[in-house]
Amino acid sequence: MNELGRLEDLPQDYRDALKAQNLVPLWPSLRAVLPPGKPRPQTRATAWSYQALRPLLLQAGELTPIEKAERRVLVLANPGHGLEKMQASAAMYLGMQLLLPGEWAPSHRHTPNAVRMIVEGEGAYTTVDGEKCPMSRGDLILTPTGLWHEHGHDGDQPVVWLDVLDLPLVYYMEASYHVDGPRQAVKPGHGERTHARGGLLPTPVFERSSKAYPMLRYPWVEARAALLALADDQPALEAVQLTYTNPATGGHAENILGFYALMLRPGQTLALPARSPASVFHVIEGALEVQVEDPHAPQHFQLAEADTCCAPGYTPITLINPRADAPAFVFMADESPLHQKLGVYEVR
Template identity: 75%
Template structure:
């Protein structure tokens, strides 16, 4: 196929006449938006070390009271997208959020979906539509689109969690906004208690639950136990991974992003296939080496990294005597809904 024409090849007056009418010739830019075989990707393999991030987050707590910050967060921005755009990938936003003892982050709701992966600390909680969700290390807490949520802290030490939102996508759609609300009244009923055992869910004899998200808190103690049981039950299984799901539908826990927990056996090296969605990896326990394209990151507990789509990722447990555990977020549900999901092996 011959090379496509360039914009510089066209008469300047012709180009100006087009622009005056808000018109743009496609052919000079066709290969930029439809490249051959592999998409153009701005997402770069990027590593955020918690040991370097944490002091700056604690300093933010000293510099800015919660009343002025509302949400005290350092954004984990991917340089490939430009730091000012606050993206980890095309559809994922990451932020490390700090809550100090006796603080309360006021109630609001917004259109982007969010989850919280608790990094460290005890005594904090998130209230989502009246359901109080305690926060402990490794817990995953959902704050889906449109649901009221607030954060409080009754403990004695700082609490930090990783926020994962589909904010870049919702912002790109010009659908991103928030509404402030009043402090919530706690209501009885907790989804993590009602759905604590695999394979069983509450029987709705007389009426179905009105909750689109019947489980908001996924305790790490239960998820970790499930991974250990899976590994013991199938010792030959290469990939020991579970998916966070909606217990009533069996579908993904949220609509746009997917969330998973992975266990690497002692000393194990695991190659994850090249798939279309971008991915985020966060170490809950252990030490993990992540090889992504031409980059290799050595990660310890609370470290985070991201990988662009269409790239295989190799994870290696650097501990020879203990398993390591990794939280993963990706864009798979979105890709499947759009019909562009690929697994290239």
């Protein structure tokens, strides 16, 4: 293939004339935006130790009152994108959020979709669109685009959760904003109770529900039991994995990012194929080794409970449960729904 011309090959007066008209020659940058064979992700394989960041998060609670922070968060930033961009991958934002006893994070709504994976503590809650969702370790709580939400804490110990948002994508589209609101009135009803039994959905005889997201809280106790039942029912199943779904549509729980619960049997090794979307792995219970064939630099992470790592797309990943006496339970997030909607989803 012939080498493309460089910008420096063009006369300076020609370059100045282009710049004056807000014009840019494509050919010097063509291979950067359309590389041969496969993309060149900026996302790097990166891991964050919870035991290392936890003291810093608690110190943030001492340094900055909730009234000044509104949301007290340490962002898990990927160095491949630059720490100042505060993103874990092209479309995913991660943050560890702290709420102390007696605190209340005021109500607001915003255009990015968000979920909360509860890491530690009891007694806190998120109120989403009037539904009060209690927080327990391993629970997944949705705060979809445009829905009012606020956080409160009636317990006596710090509560921490992992935020996952599609903020980088929404910000890139110049569609990111928030609106403050008054404290919400709690409405009756709990979606996780209404949709607690697999294969059974409420029947709208007289009036169809207007809720686009009828289930906002996915209790870990239910997800864990479902994983154990699946593993027991299908002992030859290689990947014991469940997808968090919208019970009304059968699709993903939210419309941009995908969320999953995975169980690795004691001592199990699971080789995942190279897929186009970036992925996030967060250990709920047990331990996990993650081998990422990152083209920049292959990585081998040893994760303990509450640790998190990110892997770029188009990259083979191997997951290993190093413990021979206990399963490992992992929360996963990825960009699959976005890639599928755009028609760029690939498995290699």
